Amino acid sequence: MSQLLDKPPTATAAPSGLSGPADPPSDAAPALSPADLAARHGLTVSGARPSLPAYVRQLWHRRHFITAFATAKLTAQYSQAKLGQLWQIMTPLLNAAVYYFIFGVLMNTRHGVPDYVPFLVTGVFVFTFTQQSVMAGTRAISGSLGLVRALHFPRASLPLSYCLQQLQQLLFSLCALVAILLAFGVPPAPSWLLAIPALALQFTFNAGLALVMARLGAKTPDIAQLMPFVLRTWMYASGVMWSIDTVLKDRHLPHAVTVLLEANPAAVYIDLMRFALIDSFHAGRLPDHVWAWAVGWALLAGVGGFIYFWKAEETYGRG
Amino acid sequence: MADTLTKTTPEAPGPRATTAARPTEDRTAAAPEQPAPTVIADAVDVVYRVHGTAASGRGAATAALGRIVRRRGRGGEERGVRTVHAVRNVSFTARRGEAIGLIGTNGSGKSTLLKAVAGLLPVERGHLYTDGQPSLLGVNAALMNDLTGERNVHLGGLAMGMSRAQIRERYQQIVDFSGVDDKGDFISLPMRTYSSGMAARLRFSIGSAKDHDVLLIDEALATGDRSFQKRSESRIRELRERAGTVFLVSHNNKSIRDTCDRVLWLEHGELRMDGPTAEVMREYERFTGGKA
Incomplete structure (x- = not known):
């Protein structure tokens, strides 16, 4: 019972069956509309966005x-590369060496620190973690369109996965950092354990930010071209190679600027890491309520970013 | 037709877990009854939007920024965006146990329709209902050329949503089926060292390792040597028996004839013909001028 259609079938036409001459459409009871047939057999609309709890569950299945x-x-x-995985440690070390040469030797920002x-080095590594997570997040969807268009999985897997890759990269950097700390005579201390909660909070913050950037980057891939400049500005404002508290002490800046500098999430996570690892970076050099800021930023970015990303789940890789 | 089904099978609105057993039940309950539908397309239209085609020839960055500004400004019809009406008003019902071929000349909307069924492209008008999540047989994008074949089997399996245990269980089957190891221990080498045929075989092998409710295959059989094509055809028959429905897009009329029992013929995005393979293929071959 095939039909040669010169015009497209009308919307109300019964779906054409295949099972041959046994059931000509004429003897059937009034045909079900496709929607009714779908409802009767429990079929669902393809590619619809799942509810937030269902989405979290799907994501957990894809861990x-x-x-x-x-x-x-x-x-x-x-x-x-010929040196292979050795570059995991070489790259951050070379990075730190360049910054040391420019800011420590040529510009002498080291004065008084x-x-x-x-x-x-702590500042560079910690900021690089956030920076790379944001960059990877921006390209997470727009750079993996093939994957997004071929397979079905909760799209948040991609930005989260890229952030996890950056975390793994940071752990390599931390190995290098420990070597540097010991080489420069910083003694190991129990406070080093504080690095773990600090990193966990920073990872949550990064993941949230990466999710936001992933949605923006999916809509407008050009943001990826803009981000390096934004991130570089952010880095210079975050006290990576200069000490915020030393600078603030000497100058009389408006209160708003002080608060802004100290509440800057990148600065907060960098300071916490320095506080954990370097004994001369004592609690007095931390801004007020620094842990509260760290938790607040992590929650705001993590939860907000996740919901923001989920809201557009069904649109990724389309159109 | 289908409405007699629920009258004779009392548990019809029951949980979906029983679907696998239902086609046989249906047959015993009402002799001429059809198996349960797995994909229902109801007057489906798919439209692509292509950005950055403005005649002014500006770069993508400025055009994109311009779009952002304009969208905030008015929010009406976007300029510099062209639409491609790839699928027009297509309706069909696919049922459990069917293998459906999609044919048509290049650019007739076959792959687009498949992506819409998979839920990877939005439907402009009409509705698409599916049983579970149809999956495209295309794990290619998840695989990485710099990794070994072995790691790619795991990565591809995970990307398709298999559990680690399932992958371990089927690992040997996947490798054996792909035949990658026939000429030495290639599975432990990076995929970039494979010949294109070998890589294609491994991809098909990974992609078809999972049981799919609805499986969508796009030109997968065109790759590999003749003996692998034979094996893939029998694998598709297997999948069809185990799973629900198989959709196959191919330009190879022979592989359509060998694997499909029903064919949808698309032309200019419109469904031109829908019926048993032999009939549709005869018309199609007349249309394209001889056997392809």
Whole structure:
């Protein structure tokens, strides 16, 4: 019972069956509308956005994919290089060396900052973590359109996976950092354990920010071209290579600027990390309520970013 | 037709877990009854929007910024955006156990329709209802050339939503089916060292390792040597028996004839013909001028 259609079938036409001559449409009872037929058999609309709890559950089911994807990306990164995975540690070390040469030696920002090298390297590594997470997040959807268009999975897997890759990268950097700390005579202390909650909060913050950027970048991929400039400005304002509290002490800046500098999430996470790792960076150099800021930023970005990303779940990779 | 089904099978509105058993039940309950539908397309239109085609020839960045500004400004019809009406008013009902071929000349909307069924493209008008989540047989995008075949099997399996245990269980099957190891221990080498045929075989092998309710295949059989094509065809028959419905897009009329029992013929995005393979293929071959 095939039909040759010169015109497209009308919307109300019964779906054409295939089972041959046994059931000509004429002897059937009034045909069900497609919607009724779908409802009767429990069919659902393809590609609809799941509810927030269902989305979280789907994401949890994909946790192995998220980690495997992150590890695979990390491994694939240097697989063509002769030195291979050694670059995981070489890259952050070279980065720190460049910053030390420019800011420590040429511009002498080190003046008045004790343990300048550990101070600088911690700042560079911690900020790089946020910076790279944001950059990776911006490209997470727009750069993986093939994957998004071919397979079905909660799209938040991608930005989260990229953030996880950055976390793994940071852990390599931290190995280098520990070597630097010991080499510059910073003694190991129990306070080093504070690095764990500080990193956990920073990871949550980064993930949230990456989710926001992923949605923006999916809509307008050009943002990826703009982000390096935004991020560089952010870095210079975050006290990566200069000490915020030393600068604030000497100058009489308006109160709003002081608060803004101290509440800056990147500065908060950098300061916490320095406080945890460097003994000369004592609690007196931390801004007020720094842990509250750290938790607040993590919650705001993490929860807000996740919901913001989920709201557009069904639109990624389309059109 | 289908409305007699619920009258004779009392548990019809029951949980979806029983669907696998239902086609046989239906047959015993009402002899000429059809199996349960898995995909229902109701007057589906799919429209692509292509950005950055403004005649002014500006770069993508300025055009995009301009779009953002304009959207905030008015929010009416966007300029510099062209629409491609890829699928027009297509309706069909696919049922459990069917293998459906999609044919048509290049650019007739076959792949687009498949992506819409998979829920990867939005439907402009009309509705698409599916049983569970149809999956495209295309795991390619999740695989990484710099990783070994072995790691790609795991990564691809996870990307398709298999559990680690399922992958371990089927790992050997996947490798054996792909035949990658026939000429030495290639599975432990990075995929970039594979020949294109080998890589394609491994991809098909990974992609077809999962049981799908509704499986969508886009030109997958065109790759690999003749013996692998034979194996993939039998794999598709297997999947069809185990799973629900298989959709196959192909320009190879023979593989359509070998695997499908029903064919949808699309032309200019419109459904031109829908029926048993032999009939539709005869018309199609007449249309395209001889056997392709």
